[in-house]
Amino acid sequence: MMIDIGPLSDIPRQGARVVKTPHGCVAVFRTATDQVFAIDDACPHKGGPLSEGIVHGTSVTCPLHSWVFDLNTGMAQGADEGTVATYAVMVEDGRILLDAAWLRERSAA
């Protein structure tokens, strides 16, 4: 199930916005080339809000202690080890659609 969370133009290029869910916030990113990614908005290191990091290429640098995550995989880069969950997201007619099936699964569990 895809949920329309708003227009692409609501997110600045090389920036992110947050979507609130019952299981914590999801950070939705827009890259310099208008690709969109969604990952958990909490760094596995100390819980830093990844939505506030600097976006470069398809990576984001955590604002608290500069861990770098690949937005495609949610994996920490370089010497750091850790992963954040990634969610399916797409853009259609300028609207961002977030896969919300996992929300149901987790709330049912």
Next chain:
Amino acid sequence: MTQKLVVIGAGMASGRMLEHLTDTDPGAYDITLFNAEPRGNYNRLMLSPVLSGEKTYAQIVTHDEPWYAARAIDIRFGEPVVKIDRRNRTVVSASGGVPYDKLVIATGSAPFIIPVPGRDLPGVVTFRDLDDTDAMTAAAAKGGHAVVIGGGLLGLEAAAGLRMLGMEVTVIHLMGHLMERQLDPAAGYLLQKDLERRGIKVHCKGATKAILGDGRVEAVLLEDGTTYPADLVCMAVGIRPETRLATDAGLDVARGITVSDAMETSDPAIFALGECVEHDRQLFGLVAPLYDQAKVLADTLLGQPAAFRPVQTATKLKVTGCDLFSAGDFAEAEGREDIVFRDPGRGIYKRLVLEGDRLVGAVMYGDTADGAWFFDQIRSGADIADKRNTLIFGPSAGTADPLAAVAAMPDSAEICGCNGVCKGRIVQAIKDGATDLDAVRATTKASASCGTCTGLVEQVMSLTLGDTFQMPTAKPMCKCTDHTHEDVRRLIKSMGLKSIPAVMQELGWTTAGGCASCRPALNYYLIADWPLEYQDDRQSRFVNERNHANIQKDGTYSVVPRMWGGVTTPTELRAIADAADKYNVPMVKVTGGQRIDLLGVRKEDLPAMWADLNAAGMVSGHAYSKGLRTVKTCVGSEFCRFGTQDSTGLGIKLEKLLWGSWTPHKVKLGVSGCPRNCAEATCKDVGIICVDSGYQISVAGAAGMELKETQPLALATTEEEAIELTTAFIQLYREHAKYLDRPYKWVAKVGLDWVIAQVMEHRTALVERFEVSQSVYRRDPWAEHAAEATKWAPMADLTLEAAE
């Protein structure tokens, strides 16, 4: 009896379809061809050379009267179809009805007109057909100013054509760089530079607010208040499929007329192709897929099974002298890697996107000779593993030059800013026998003062001396470049680089868009060097500066309102207390810089809290910035029995002068009214101790990771002089220091003697440059952002969604 085929629209797609159809089976159909334009098929792609005068209409006609006559096609040019009557299988035009067995809709697209006031004024045109082209040629004959709205393919071709016809042309583009669908920012920058070189003004991030004029167009007004004079306005912001006939006839229409793989619409007797169709949720604007559709539709009409499959497309801009190429998919994605090559000297940028061992995309500017070869590699999906190392050089490999940026500098470019030594002078000295750094310093004085240009001088030596010179290794700025911070700062100035893409291109960055380390530094350097021209890039800032508050470990923020010189009032204190109550602030703390810190504020509450504090007359305390933080003061001669001067008053004056300025790292000041130094001024970046005879100014203190006492800069006899010297010192620091070096680190590198000499000699000029910068930056960011509160809240709330 022969079947009747009616075609609506004589564009490039339907023309190609008729060719296939009549070549394969000339007698299959009796064909009637309608066209709203009073002419037949011509090559619409070649309208830009017609506009610029490089070609005539006759040269771009693809099908002439004898061609139609030979195929017995009944041509109805200048006769618009007004209705499709599906029940009676008839199309209706002004001259009556024409029955069909099979109908082809090829109505193409219409220019998108942005709904701004003044769009209907005479003098506003689009760039779609020959009539538009003729209208523009006629307007250009009178000369004057043209504004083209839209910096895509079509808009730029219109702009280049109008420029060649002698008009003063400005292009307004909504996005951050030109042709953003086909180019990345680096290639967009080079394209803009080329267009500007030929006299076309480009305004990116420009949203049109209104077209102004009394009776006819006179000017274009942008949202940011800029106005451009205009005798002609060309709207080229995009196209939308022309689907009105299909919609009225009740066919399935999404954004375009929906067609199957066989180009069939929802009515089996009606087909469509070209820019008016939507296939598999995709629209088409480039000619290659349209020609494929033409072939498929011809087969379908002849009863042959055929299916349309969209193919990779490549883009070239038809502007003489602008050499760009883009093909495939150059977005970044999982498992994809970039290979980037830049040759600043020749204005070349190439970027290849690899997925595993296949090439999937390419963007090139300046040298597109290998474009076709790369396009082949993309389409064939060839394994490029074995030629990966030299792939970027195309079929004939060469090598890159790490010294290209310095090699590209003209002899007149200044290398040493302290002593005003240009590149040519250094080259001459080396040729005259100065073969080591000390000899160059001794003969030219280059790098003999602050020393920050040493890296560049060495590069000039390496270029001039070749292999006989051993380059010392200096620490590069980050993994994206071999240049040091100092080199980059110097080159930004001497090469006049005024945007992040410009720096990355001209200095040969090895990544497409930089990293989290170099982007904030470049953003600062550009702000410091080009305060009036460069626009701050918020996305290149660390979280605290982007959000104008300090992030805490739990993701909340702290808010510190400014208290000039550490002085507050009961009214301000009440407003702070009210804000603390209203937003449930868990901790209120007094800071070491004589301010009040509200800790634990939620991000979405920031704008409202700022608005409340603004209403009480307070502004941002910039407790989060690499900029002027606080001026700490004691009560001074106003109340203290030992005070020699009005230290509080001086502190407030300094803070009101310096606030809002960006610096390489944070800057804190202290002003004490007597040598008892209650304001602890002698461990600050600038500390002033008031004495009977005046003001002792000292600099480069520290009380953090390192503890350093300030060193004397000067003794000022008047308050004005103390302010002037302090400002000059801070501006010198702004212009020269490496990003994230506090003043004490920078002074240790360049030497206090050099700093004193510069401040004394150039104080007036330094203060003037500081004031120029402050004309932009001495303003409250809170007030600006408080007005856009929605941007600080979550974009969506799905907590209710799941509960349903």
